[in-house]
Amino acid sequence: MTKYIFITGGVVSSLGKGIAAASLAAILESRGLKVTMLKLDPYINVDPGTMSPFQHGEVFVTEDGAETDLDLGHYERFISAKMRKANNFTTGQIYESVIRKERRGEYLGKTVQVIPHITNEIQAFVERGAAASLDGKAEIAIVEIGGTVGDIESLPFLEAARQMGLRMGRNQVAYVHLTLVPYIATAGELKTKPTQHSVQKLREIGIFPTALVCRADRRIPDDERAKISLFANVREEGVISMWDVDSIYKIPQVLHEQGLDRIVCEELAINAPPADLTVWNKLITAQENPQHEITIGMVGKYVDLTESYKSLIEALRHAGIHTSTRVNIEYLDSEVIETEGTDCLKKLDAILVPGGFGVRGTEGKIAAIRYARENKVPYLGI
Numbered sequence: 001m002t003k004y005i006f007i008t009g010g011v012v013s014s015l016g017k018g019i020a021a022a023s024l025a026a027i028l029e030s031r032g033l034k035v036t037m038l039k040l041d042p043y044i045n046v047d048p049g050t051m052s053p054f055q056h057g058e059v060f061v062t063e064d065g066a067e068t069d070l071d072l073g074h075y076e077r078f079i080s081a082k083m084r085k086a087n088n089f090t091t092g093q094i095y096e097s098v099i100r101k102e103r104r105g106e107y108l109g110k111t112v113q114v115i116p117h118i119t120n121e122i123q124a125f126v127e128r129g130a131a132a133s134l135d136g137k138a139e140i141a142i143v144e145i146g147g148t149v150g151d152i153e154s155l156p157f158l159e160a161a162r163q164m165g166l167r168m169g170r171n172q173v174a175y176v177h178l179t180l181v182p183y184i185a186t187a188g189e190l191k192t193k194p195t196q197h198s199v200q201k202l203r204e205i206g207i208f209p210t211a212l213v214c215r216a217d218r219r220i221p222d223d224e225r226a227k228i229s230l231f232a233n234v235r236e237e238g239v240i241s242m243w244d245v246d247s248i249y250k251i252p253q254v255l256h257e258q259g260l261d262r263i264v265c266e267e268l269a270i271n272a273p274p275a276d277l278t279v280w281n282k283l284i285t286a287q288e289n290p291q292h293e294i295t296i297g298m299v300g301k302y303v304d305l306t307e308s309y310k311s312l313i314e315a316l317r318h319a320g321i322h323t324s325t326r327v328n329i330e331y332l333d334s335e336v337i338e339t340e341g342t343d344c345l346k347k348l349d350a351i352l353v354p355g356g357f358g359v360r361g362t363e364g365k366i367a368a369i370r371y372a373r374e375n376k377v378p379y380l381g382i
Contacts, residue, residue: 002130003268005142006161008207010149010198011180015215018071020178020242021144022078023251026280027261027332028140029079031254031272032282037075037139038129039068039088040122041146042153045213046092062087071144073311076339078252079319086132087157088257091153097121123167149177150201171269176260177202177209178242181216181224190216192228199232211238213262217242238263248288251281283321290326296347299368303331306370309354314380316352319355320361334364342371352379 007021018039025035043049048056049067058070066085076083098121102112110227123163130141145161147154165173179195195214202209212234214220220228220241229236240258245251255261256275265272302308313329320327332344334353345351351372355363372379 001125001172002138002141003046003129003163003171003270004126004162004168005037005140005264005268006140006175006205006207006251007144007178008149008158008161008175008202009145009147009178009201009210011194013148014176015180016242017144017146017178019251020176020213020255021071022074023074023248023255024176024260025140025142026078026252027256027275027277028142028264028276030275030279031261033270033272034081034137034139035079035198036081036130036289037072037083038126038141038143039071039075039302040126040143040148040157041069041090042089042151042157043090044092046089046096047088053302053308054305056330057305058215058310061148062313069146069356070310073314079199081133081138081183084132086125086129086223089129089158093127094118094121094156095303097125112130115159118156119160120162123164126160126164139270149198149205152256152273155205158205158207163205164273171267172211174264174267175207176211176213176264178213178215181220181228182215183217190218190220190224192224192231196229196231198283201340203233203355209238209361211263212316213238213240213255213260215242217244235263247284249280249283249287253277253284257301284323286321287317289324290320293326294349295327295330295347296350296352297332297334297345298366299334299337299345299351299365301334301356304332306331312352312354316375332368334361334368337364337367342367345371345377347378350380352380352382354382 007017009015025037029035045051047067048059048069060069060070060073062083062085064066064084068088071379072083072088098117126143130138145157179198181190181192181195183190202210212232225239227237228239236257261275316327351368353368
């Protein structure tokens with residue numbers, strides 16, 4: 001039977017839940033476990049396909065053609081499982097499914113409510129998603145719940161996660177909570193109060209985290225970890241520091257060195273071989289010791305939010321790692337090229353033009369393409 005790890009976030013959004021979840025999955029996979037991942041998005045949109053790239057970032061398209069959250073791209077880059085439509089669902093999809101069932105009379109005239117009908121549907125979607133990859137043989141499913149604890153949109157998902165823990169019983173479900181520990185420069189210290197309040201909010205819902213992953217711009221000292229442990233009612237070894245690093249591919253090693261995978265395996269009563277992160281260490285070594293250097297220009301419409309092109313950026317970095325090349329990416333607004341010309345392209349070794357919606361900036365893209373072809377600059381159009 002598949003066991004579940006729910007990843008929640010607190011204090012603020014964009015802390016890196018997706019990277020933390022994918023890194024934990026990578027460590028568990030390196031221990032010989034079959035791991036899959038899911039992303040639950042609390043917004044009411046049915047999928048992100050029609051959302052503005054400036055608001056949502058990249059839309060990641062799965063092998064079966066689903067338009068999904070960009071975190072699924074991280075999942076595929078960190079573990080071997082291929083993501084499918086069932087690995088990402090939204091509040092919109094849940095409500096759509098429940099309303100259709102109600103119209104068909106499947107609830108036999110009962111009053112349809114958030115609890116139990118919406119939460120039951122969420123649990124059914126989670127179990128279906130866990131079975132979508134690896135031929136339904138995943139030993140662990142890591143489920144990332146989008147949003148922030150305390151948001152009204154996330155409450156049904158958190159309630160469903162709590163109910164799954166109750167229904168499945170001991171050693172079947174674990175909870176990992178990601179929080180922010182901000183550094184206040186004027187005071188010269190890290191502040192743990194936001195984390196304390198975030199965990200308190202989570203416990204009010206009925207979820208008691210197995211481990212806390214504390215995001216900060218620096219390593220969190222042991223005395224601060226002890227303080228968080230005391231107030232959050234989490235074992236001190238379960239308070240994990242996740243500080244800023246220059247490459248996201250260092251995060252698996254950061255989390256493993258502090259024993260996050262061991263803590264989770266103990267909670268789930270899983271006896272697995274030690275983690276072997278040799279592949280990750282080789283990747284970091286290759287990334288930090290390039291033999292060549294190139295500059296690639298990315299000419300697009302959404303360069304003000306580079307997450308709009310996340311998979312392209314990571315693909316370029318991966319290609320650089322495999323060819324021992326440091327890849328510098330210049331983000332160039334196609335609308336600026338329309339008005340100011342192509343002089344900014346002269347210093348580039350290659351040009352990449354990704355897709356976009358509508359006519360805005362199209363002439364700038366065409367100008368960049370013309371420049372590349374006329375000046376024999378390597379060019380790739382997506």
